[in-house]
Amino acid sequence: MNKSSKIFVAGHNGLVGSAIVRCLKDKGYNNLVLKSHNELDLINQKDVDSFFIKEKPEYVFLAAAKVGGIYANEIYPADFIYENLMIESNVIKAAHDNKIRKLLFLGSTCIYPKFANQPIKENELLSGELEETNEAYAIAKIAGLEMCRFFKRQYGDNFISCMPTNLYGPNDNFDLNTSHVMPALIRKIHEAKVNNKKEVEVWGTGKPLREFLHVDDMADGCVFLMNNYDGEQHVNIGTGEEISIKNLALLIKKIVGYDGDIVFDSKMKDGTPRKVCDVNKLNELGWKYNIKLHNGIDNVYRWYIESTKK
Template sequence: MNKNTKIYIAGHKGMVGSAVCRALVSKGYSNLIGKTSVELDLRNQQAVTEFYKKEQPEVVIDAAAKVGGILANNDYPYQFLMENMQIQNNLIDGAYKAGIEKFIFLGSSCIYPKFAPQPLKEEYLLTDSLEPTNEWYAIAKITGVKACQAIRKQYNKDFVSLMPTNLYGSFDNFDLQSSHVLPAMLRKFHEAKLNNHSDVTLWGSGKPMREFLYVDDMAEAVVYALENNLPEYLYNIGTGEDITIKELAATIQRVIGHQGKILWDAGKPDGTPRKLMDVSKMAAIGWEYSTALEDGIQKTYEWFLENIENIKEVKLS
């Protein structure tokens, strides 16, 4: 791998894709390709095939997906299943047919069973049933993992899947109708602070435990996978540490400086009780995270404040 290797980052405008671009540029990679959804509809097989033929990238990093929180997954199950499968199938199959040797597929920890033993090991994949509130997205991502594994097994190509834990950071989705828990909380506490420190109501009991990884750390893991031939087909990417949702709320409240009360709506779903990643496989080959949670939240809030007008206008949904 050299600094002029032609690398296509699918989803380069999203939170993960933009972080990957920043990481690659910072390390001197100069031949990067990115296409917006208007320029290239990844759901269109012919368009993706023609793109590969014209651009001839040497490496593909798939950070493109239709994403959202519990509410969005519940309301739009077909879109979360079908559109994600269309996107990844076109990218993976197109890359294989174009003779691309290296493909990095990015997924999510939701691919693992709802009640799998903790921490989640890679070998727990497909050993039990999924969390119903996001199974549509999870099933799509599982098919992507297995497609990359099949190409790796049958054709000996360096197709690898990285499964991050809950990500947050710059360019996150802060739309309260479709965002994940951390950015949704950050926005709620910020707006409550502006509203004379009014009380904040959050979903569920606050008891579930979650792990959070700063997106720039995820990008570093992607670069590590780019620059090394990883010996296995699937790797968890995370911190290996988790906290309760109540602890997360208290941390975000502290960073933002909100002084009102936190109220919990126990009538709303909690989701999976715990999702902690076993990250020992990545650690064993030389990669670990570097950004502490509170530091990452502080950086995210600073970005949010700098971009709040655009966030309010387009909601990044």
């Protein structure tokens, strides 16, 4: 990409998209096309087609998606599969029809099988059954990355895909009913501190192992791939490091400065037992993460406190 290239970031108001916008601006890219949901409904094929014909972006970061944690995925599976399939199908097809230079599709490591070999290599895709708690979302994301692969194979379109691990950062969703584990824990523990509660309840046993990547690192990795990778296979973006949910909760407790107890409700589902990416492919291309977990959580907690004051 040139600094003046016309770049469309789909989903620029979300956790992922806003980080990509920050990263692009920091690197001097100044010709960004940004549309809110009210301005452009990506589920509407006619609107998406009209947008591409009018704006003619050269590069597309497809970060728009309907996302949520275990609770949201279990309650709204039809919404998750429909909305995500429509968004990616409309944008990828319009990008092809309008002959854009390159598209990067962002998936999620939840696309991998529940009991995939660890650390998870890119070729583990479709090698086993999916985790049932986010199956609808995962199927939609798998369809998106396969669309990119098949459009590249049939038409030669330069469409690539990356699979970020569990992300956290500014602009995350802190709604306790729909958020992922990191923001949910930050909010629960912070509110317990403010309200002098003696304990915080966490769903599950605390035993599952997870990998967390700060969204600003993820964005930097995406821009790196857009400029340095043209392969057919998707690429994992992560740290290659893991932490148990229990230890994550204890780390957040320390950062927040909460003195109460963390208790675990083992009647609630844990989700996938272990999920950590093999990031050798991306490392060999020349990229590695920068923000350590403790520093990243401290950064997000400060952002959360400021956002609640507004």
